[in-house]
Amino acid sequence: VSDTPLGTAANQTQALQWGVAARSLDGGGSSGDAYLVTSHPKGMLVVVIDALGHGPEAAAPAALAAAEVAKRPHESLPIIVQRCHEALLTTRGVVMSLASFDFAERAMTWVGIGDVAGVLVFGDPTANPSHTVLVHRGGIVGGRLPQQRPWVIPLSDGDTLIFATDGVQPGFEAGLVLHADPSRTANAILEKHSKGTDDALVLVARFGAARVRVS
Ligand SMILES: [Mn+2]
Numbered sequence: 709v710s711d712t713p714l715g716t717a718a719n720q721t722q723a724l725q726w727g728v729a730a731r732s733l734d735g736g737g738s739s740g741d742a743y744l745v746t747s748h749p750k751g752m753l754v755v756v757i758d759a760l761g762h763g764p765e766a767a768a769p770a771a772l773a774a775a776e777v778a779k780r781p782h783e784s785l786p787i788i789v790q791r792c793h794e795a796l797l798t799t800r801g802v803v804m805s806l807a808s809f810d811f812a813e814r815a816m817t818w819v820g821i822g823d824v825a826g827v828l829v830f831g832d833p834t835a836n837p838s839h840t841v842l843v844h845r846g847g848i849v850g851g852r853l854p855q856q857r858p859w860v861i862p863l864s865d866g867d868t869l870i871f872a873t874d875g876v877q878p879g880f881e882a883g884l885v886l887h888a889d890p891s892r893t894a895n896a897i898l899e900k901h902s903k904g905t906d907d908a909l910v911l912v913a914r915f916g917a918a919r920v921r922v923s
Contacts, residue, residue: 740766796850831866
């Protein structure tokens, strides 16, 4: 396992606050897990990628997939995935989950190919159930690409998206405590649920304008 400090990144926009925690299996900077958070005219696109294998040989296809996504964040999710698939055909491939936020519509569209877990925790503390889980199709981007079924979910303030690669144990959302800072939530999930047998990455993104204290 690794005693490398957790990698973190955070950013804030009007309607999305997000943070990432990641740990590479070899303890170095080289990981088969990658993420991208980028804006488009209607909102933001959030993507987490896990290339088959781990370490340096997996880092290249993960970076290639992220670069393909970055070229066209405004396109529909199936088109983005299809373009990644075409670019990755000569590689071992990746699995990936994507969520596109439309701020004006207050909605999120998400889709997953292969095993990157997706959970949306509802901001309303009285919501029952408290969260919903992304149903992702088996398959490989750059290998056997399944038919995609993007799913649109209306959003309320405080709704929080979590993507986690399979270096994180499934079921991490049970009893999950969300912190005000998404980076802190991502770090806590990684600390508690990292398998230690694979690269691991957790991305947490909370929808809704940040609360500003007015004096
Ligand atoms: Mn993995």
